[in-house]
Amino acid sequence: MPILEAEGLTKVYRRGASEVHAVDGISLSVEAGEFMAIMGRSGSGKTTLLDLLGCLLRPTGGELAIDGHGVIGASDGELATIRRQRIGFVFQEFNLIPTLTALENVMLPLRYGPRRPEGRREARELLDLVGLGERAGHRPTELSGGEQQRVAIARALVNEPAVVLADEPTGELDSATSDTIMATLRDLNRERGVTIIIVTHDAGVAGSTDRVVRLSDGKVVADERAGTRAFRRALAGDPTAETGAGERVWARLGGLLERARGA
Ligand SMILES: Nc1ncnc2c1ncn2[C@@H]1O[C@H](COP(=O)(O)OP(=O)(O)O)[C@@H](O)[C@H]1O
Numbered sequence: 591m592p593i594l595e596a597e598g599l600t601k602v603y604r605r606g607a608s609e610v611h612a613v614d615g616i617s618l619s620v621e622a623g624e625f626m627a628i629m630g631r632s633g634s635g636k637t638t639l640l641d642l643l644g645c646l647l648r649p650t651g652g653e654l655a656i657d658g659h660g661v662i663g664a665s666d667g668e669l670a671t672i673r674r675q676r677i678g679f680v681f682q683e684f685n686l687i688p689t690l691t692a693l694e695n696v697m698l699p700l701r702y703g704p705r706r707p708e709g710r711r712e713a714r715e716l717l718d719l720v721g722l723g724e725r726a727g728h729r730p731t732e733l734s735g736g737e738q739q740r741v742a743i744a745r746a747l748v749n750e751p752a753v754v755l756a757d758e759p760t761g762e763l764d765s766a767t768s769d770t771i772m773a774t775l776r777d778l779n780r781e782r783g784v785t786i787i788i789v790t791h792d793a794g795v796a797g798s799t800d801r802v803v804r805l806s807d808g809k810v811v812a813d814e815r816a817g818t819r820a821f822r823r824a825l826a827g828d829p830t831a832e833t834g835a836g837e838r839v840w841a842r843l844g845g846l847l848e849r850a851r852g853a
């Protein structure tokens with residue numbers, strides 16, 4: 591059974607008389623243990639889709655099931671429980687509480703659930719897992735951007751969610767730090783089997799995952815697995831192109847030659 595299943599998912603924003611179809615009938619199935627990326631230009635609907643999948647937004651239409659539980663008819667309270675128990679969020683801006691230590695930040699989501707005496711130990715283990723065991727007592731201002739994001743990743747995992755949703759998690763980081771964040775997420779995926787969906791406009795980030803879904807105008811225009819030509823085309827942003835880069839260069843050279851001949 592898929593961990594996430596969307597069918598004809600739609601989100602329409604109304605601004606006065608005009609409507610924006612931010613997510614326009616998306617069907618998507620994600621299996622447990624997948625490590626995938628959602629790509630697309632700015633405004634293509636990536637954040638809206640992720641927020642719908644994470645039950646932060648209610649869709650205008652369509653169906654959505656998380657871990658086999660339909661969520662469309664759920665009350666606000668039920669949605670809050672689903673978010674807390676089944677979904678881990680990671681954001682571009684880390685969103686750590688500045689007055690709390692790294693460990694306290696990781697433990698924060700535990701406050702909103704049933705008491706778990708082992709929570710503190712698990713939070714420590716997660717900090718170790720993301721390579722920050724030594725920094726447990728530091729506050730966010732005493733940590734680099736990459737370290738803050740790793741704290742945020744540990745926090746996203748503390749309630750053992752079915753899926754982690756990350757919106758541009760490397761958007762504020764330089765490329766070397768971005769690589770360590772991707773390596774951390776990949777380790778968590780391999781070692782703990784965590785299902786991870788990353789929104790990014792960075793082809794390097796998306797290219798290190800196993801599957802890329804490309805959006806354009808709120809629709810899926812490519813959904814490809816790593817290791818194929820179609821995957822590389824989807825990364826490059828031209829999923830409908832029939833010709834590869836090499837072929838395009840030859841086509842252009844041919845045109846230049848013809849002009850040089852005075853044709
Ligand atoms: N709260 C909102 N109200 C009105 N329009 C919105 C709102 N949020 C997003 N949009 C519009 O929906 C479209 C998709 O936005 P978004 O999901 O943020 O795209 P992305 O994350 O790919 O940049 C855009 O046209 C955006 O302007």
Ligand SMILES: [Mg+2]
Pocket residue numbers: 636637638
């Ligand atoms: Mg966005």
